[in-house]
Amino acid sequence: MAQPETPETEPHSEHTGDDHGHDDHHEQSFVSKYILSTDHKMIAMQYMFTGMIMALIGGFMVYAFRTQLAYPGISVPGYGTVSAGEYNALVTNHGTIMIFWVAMPVLIAAFGNYLIPLMLGCDDMVFPRLNRLSYQIFLLSAIVLVVSFFVPGGGFGGAWTAYPPLSAKAEYSLTPLGSTLWLVAVALEFVAFLIGGINFVTTAMNSRAPGMKMFDMPIVIWMIVIASILFMASVGPLIAGAVMLFFDQNVGTAFFDPDRGGDPMLWQHLFWFFGHPEVYVVLLPACGITAEILTVFSRKKMFAYKTVINTALGTGILSFFVWAHHQFISGIDPRMANVFTITTVIISIPIAEMMFVYVATLYGGSITFSTPMLWALSFVVEFLLGGVTGLFLGASGADIYFHDTYFVLAHFHYTFVPIAILGTFAGITFWFPKMFGRMMSDKWGKIHFWGTVIPFNLIFIPLFMLGAAGQHRRIYSYENFPELAVPALQDLRILATNSLYVMLAFQVIFLINFFYSAFKGKKASKNPWDSNTLEWTAASPPPHGNFPGAMPNVYRGPYEYSHPDREDDFWPQDEPA
Amino acid sequence: MSEAAADHGHHTPAFYVKIWVILLMLLGVSLAGPEIGIQWVTLLTAFGIAVVKAYLVAKNFMHLNLERRYVVYLLLTAVAFMFLFYAGTSPDIMNHVGRNWTNVAAQAEVERATEALNHEVPHGADHGAEPASAEGAEHH
Amino acid sequence: MKPIATTRSATGIPTGKLAVWWLIASEIVIFGGLLGSYIMHRLGHPEFGGYASHTNTVAGAINTFVLLTSSLTAVLAHHAAEQKDGEKAFKYLWFTIAGAATFVIVKSFEWHHEIEQGYTVTANMFWSFYYCAAGLHGLHVIAGAIMMAIVSFRARAGKELQQVELVGLYWHFVDLVWIFLFPLLYIAK
Numbered sequence: 038m039a040q041p042e043t044p045e046t047e048p049h050s051e052h053t054g055d056d057h058g059h060d061d062h063h064e065q066s067f068v069s070k071y072i073l074s075t076d077h078k079m080i081a082m083q084y085m086f087t088g089m090i091m092a093l094i095g096g097f098m099v100y101a102f103r104t105q106l107a108y109p110g111i112s113v114p115g116y117g118t119v120s121a122g123e124y125n126a127l128v129t130n131h132g133t134i135m136i137f138w139v140a141m142p143v144l145i146a147a148f149g150n151y152l153i154p155l156m157l158g159c160d161d162m163v164f165p166r167l168n169r170l171s172y173q174i175f176l177l178s179a180i181v182l183v184v185s186f187f188v189p190g191g192g193f194g195g196a197w198t199a200y201p202p203l204s205a206k207a208e209y210s211l212t213p214l215g216s217t218l219w220l221v222a223v224a225l226e227f228v229a230f231l232i233g234g235i236n237f238v239t240t241a242m243n244s245r246a247p248g249m250k251m252f253d254m255p256i257v258i259w260m261i262v263i264a265s266i267l268f269m270a271s272v273g274p275l276i277a278g279a280v281m282l283f284f285d286q287n288v289g290t291a292f293f294d295p296d297r298g299g300d301p302m303l304w305q306h307l308f309w310f311f312g313h314p315e316v317y318v319v320l321l322p323a324c325g326i327t328a329e330i331l332t333v334f335s336r337k338k339m340f341a342y343k344t345v346i347n348t349a350l351g352t353g354i355l356s357f358f359v360w361a362h363h364q365f366i367s368g369i370d371p372r373m374a375n376v377f378t379i380t381t382v383i384i385s386i387p388i389a390e391m392m393f394v395y396v397a398t399l400y401g402g403s404i405t406f407s408t409p410m411l412w413a414l415s416f417v418v419e420f421l422l423g424g425v426t427g428l429f430l431g432a433s434g435a436d437i438y439f440h441d442t443y444f445v446l447a448h449f450h451y452t453f454v455p456i457a458i459l460g461t462f463a464g465i466t467f468w469f470p471k472m473f474g475r476m477m478s479d480k481w482g483k484i485h486f487w488g489t490v491i492p493f494n495l496i497f498i499p500l501f502m503l504g505a506a507g508q509h510r511r512i513y514s515y516e517n518f519p520e521l522a523v524p525a526l527q528d529l530r531i532l533a534t535n536s537l538y539v540m541l542a543f544q545v546i547f548l549i550n551f552f553y554s555a556f557k558g559k560k561a562s563k564n565p566w567d568s569n570t571l572e573w574t575a576a577s578p579p580p581h582g583n584f585p586g587a588m589p590n591v592y593r594g595p596y597e598y599s600h601p602d603r604e605d606d607f608w609p610q611d612e613p614a
Numbered sequence: 615m616s617e618a619a620a621d622h623g624h625h626t627p628a629f630y631v632k633i634w635v636i637l638l639m640l641l642g643v644s645l646a647g648p649e650i651g652i653q654w655v656t657l658l659t660a661f662g663i664a665v666v667k668a669y670l671v672a673k674n675f676m677h678l679n680l681e682r683r684y685v686v687y688l689l690l691t692a693v694a695f696m697f698l699f700y701a702g703t704s705p706d707i708m709n710h711v712g713r714n715w716t717n718v719a720a721q722a723e724v725e726r727a728t729e730a731l732n733h734e735v736p737h738g739a740d741h742g743a744e745p746a747s748a749e750g751a752e753h754h
Numbered sequence: 755m756k757p758i759a760t761t762r763s764a765t766g767i768p769t770g771k772l773a774v775w776w777l778i779a780s781e782i783v784i785f786g787g788l789l790g791s792y793i794m795h796r797l798g799h800p801e802f803g804g805y806a807s808h809t810n811t812v813a814g815a816i817n818t819f820v821l822l823t824s825s826l827t828a829v830l831a832h833h834a835a836e837q838k839d840g841e842k843a844f845k846y847l848w849f850t851i852a853g854a855a856t857f858v859i860v861k862s863f864e865w866h867h868e869i870e871q872g873y874t875v876t877a878n879m880f881w882s883f884y885y886c887a888a889g890l891h892g893l894h895v896i897a898g899a900i901m902m903a904i905v906s907f908r909a910r911a912g913k914e915l916q917q918v919e920l921v922g923l924y925w926h927f928v929d930l931v932w933i934f935l936f937p938l939l940y941i942a943k
């Protein structure tokens with residue numbers, strides 16, 4: 038069954054010369070096993086733990102600035118008083134970190150690296166050393182970002198969208214070094230994900246197990262691949278924009294300076310041409326994770342598998358047509374605002390359809406409410422709220438009022454939190470047994486689940502209300518806004534902040550459950566959830582090379598649950614007919 | 615050598631040299647174009663020929679004609695996205711007036727720069743000796 | 755040792771080549787964003803025509819000639835590699851690298867002269883775009899030359915001959931970008 042090796046595959050072919058031979062040694066030192074490994078599973082872990090550390094940093098930031106908002110002027114325990122400049126830097130870097138250093142590395146890079154080779158029945162990614170390089174560049178980018186908080190002038194405070202002229206001129210931003218380091222960090226992160234993305238896409242296109250057709254791939258793989266393609270296709274103009282902004286900051290060009298012939302609107306277009314597809318870049322992998330979990334725990338064949346994939350492809354393409362809905366009141370041509378309103382309304386159709394298909398998968402299934410399933414279900418429910426409020430904002434008329442209020446902020450947190458938090462926990466709790474060979478505690482998992490989801494709603498529903506009341510974003514203290522400083526609104530701020538504390542506190546339970554289970558949890562079998570996909574046919578955790586002995590062959594699609602002709606209610610993809 | 619190449623459906627060195635000669639001739643035409651001095655001819659010889667050259671390189675040197683179709687579609691899609699970007703962005707950047715809006719700063723810059731060019735002084739703090747040539751200002 | 759994954763080819767396109775196509779696609783959008791931004795400004799600002807009249811068409815034309823020729827040698831290297839003639843591929847790759855070097859040398863004379871005359875990157879928007887676009891392209895030229903040098907030695911040793919085609923593809927793309935930069939920056943005045 039093993040894939041015949043082509044002549045090029047002689048052991049020790051050309052690599053030993055220029056490679057220091059790391060991947061050729063079998064008794065590995067700590068460094069070559071954990072740090073310089075080219076094994077996709079180890080790289081996935083590196084991405085995941087780096088993402089977790091960055092999530093802690095981003096979480097600490099939100100703790101500091103939310104405390105300032107609820108209790109203005111207070112000395113935040115563990116931080117100190119938050120000055121106006123620091124407030125800006127905290128908000129900016131919180132957003133940047135959560136999107137680029139948490140959502141992307143965990144959802145795409147960690148799950149992508151872990152799952153793609155395993156689910157496709159390969160021994161590794163197609164370019165293992167490129168994969169390692171991708172992580173190393175990513176790590177460097179994270180270090181640069183963290184360093185930027187500590188340079189003279191402090192971290193960049195011009196918002197994660199980095200609109201010029203604020204971001205372009207040190208006289209305005211007051212962070213001469215911070216803003217450049219921020220930009221360099223983001224650009225490096227893009228390079229890391231470009232390299233990683235090419236690896237993912239090539240692997241999925243070329244290296245599927247014998248017998249596995251395109252439409253036999255699990256949905257999560259499709260989603261990660263489509264997301265990588267979206268990223269690659271949209272990030273180019275922003276890379277060009279980053280070069281221009283860098284020149285504006287450090288060389289004195291005027292690309293975005295209207296006084297000298299430049300145009301700040303150009304940056305907004307370059308940014309959002311990437312920025313909107315980017316939200317689907319993180320959304321799709323979370324949708325994919327959810328799809329896997331929903332089918333496994335309702336023991337039903339995925340409803341309309343091909344439709345889900347076509348929808349994702351369609352949404353991906355459409356996501357390139359809506360970007361200027363972020364700029365309705367930046368001074369874009371009103372005729373273009375009409376066009377972008379229409380495209381924005383259209384894009385909500387396929388996304389809504391995808392959610393309906395998920396619900397249809399559940400319908401009539403025999404559902405188990407395990408921890409991963411709870412996360413997956415909550416993703417569908419909460420994301421719907423986020424998506425629906427997007428429609429309010431997409432109508433350019435309504436957006437004149439809503440733009441840059443907390444309504445927008447609540448909208449995108451109702452999308453990003455389901456994606457990056459609920460979706461990620463769904464994935465981690467589901468694949469934990471495979472990753473670490475042990476089970477997580479279901480009881481503590483559920484406690485963590487409720488302790489996260491309830492406070493999440495208590496944080497952001499008040500923020501919707503504040504936004505509807507006209508509260509603008511990115512304001513350090515509302516004390517100087519008489520109509521916003523009223524107690525009724527301040528109470529909502531306090532409610533949101535206090536709920537945040539609760540939510541953060543419950544994450545400690547997760548961390549304990551995670552690390553305790555990784556070392557001391559109940560041993561997991563190969564296939565604890567009776568799942569069909571190939572990763573569950575490997576040992577838990579899979580050894581180097583994933584499928585020692587024989588590489589799997591594939592005979593059917595991934596979602597043959599409760600097939601009428603079979604006694605078992607699942608039918609692994611690699612089981613001969 | 616050439617029979618083996620034919621087996622692969624690829625071309626021979628002589629063929630590549632032929633393409634190269636055509637490319638050089640096209641380069642010559644694109645250089646000659648502006649000499650005629652008619653603007654649309656210049657644009658045609660400049661960009662029309664660039665497209666032809668690109669086509670020749672992509673087809674014959676990159677062998678896109680022998681590659682799977684979808685690789686061509688992939689590259690064309692990337693190009694198409696750039697046209698999309700252009701279509702959505704240029705109304706705000708290229709135009710300086712629109713319905714109910716005026717880009718005052720850009721208009722002022724055009725005016726200032728045109729004025730400066732007419733006075734044959736290149737713009738910029740550190741401008742050097744050579745003055746802007748008079749033909750430069752001809753187009754508008 | 756290469757993983758089994760690398761040797762599979764469900765699409766029929768070898769893995770390395772498929773990756774290069776994706777790389778080129780992602781480069782298209784990088785240059786596309788930059789050149790698109792330039793064209794918008796160019797068409798919105800008639801004064802760019804005046805600024806552009808100071809670019810050195812002769813230098814641009816020489817460099818176009820150099821890159822077109824180096825594309826020829828790159829494809830001849832590919833041809834040699836297909837005949838399993840690593841020596842010859844090595845030779846042609848080094849002709850191509852020589853082309854890259856010539857390109858960079860011509861560019862540096864050109865830039866030196868322009869900067870001396872006061873046409874620096876901050877002189878005005880046209881020159882900012884000029885240096886940015888040509889500079890980004892120049893970095894690709896240098897990167898391509900380095901990759902070709904690495905591949906050339908492998909080819910001479912008769913290893914990884916398929917990589918000659920891959921660097922060649924990348925090199926043709928670098929040439930393609932210049933084919934458009936040339937009229938944009940030098941001819942349309």
Ligand code: HEM
Pocket residue numbers: 198316317320362363381382384385388423424425426427428429430431432436439440441445448449452453
């Ligand atoms: C995929 C899930 C989504 C995510 C992750 C997401 C994310 C975001 C983010 C981050 C912003 C704010 C950016 C900023 O100003 O800082 C935003 C704003 C916006 N979103 Fe979404 N969004 C999603 C879905 C949608 C949908 C489905 C629609 C409409 C159908 C939509 C419409 C909008 C609009 C119109 C704005 C601009 C509001 C304004 O700035 O005034 N979004 N979204």
Ligand SMILES: [Cu+2]
Pocket residue numbers: 312313316359360362363
């Ligand atoms: Cu959007």
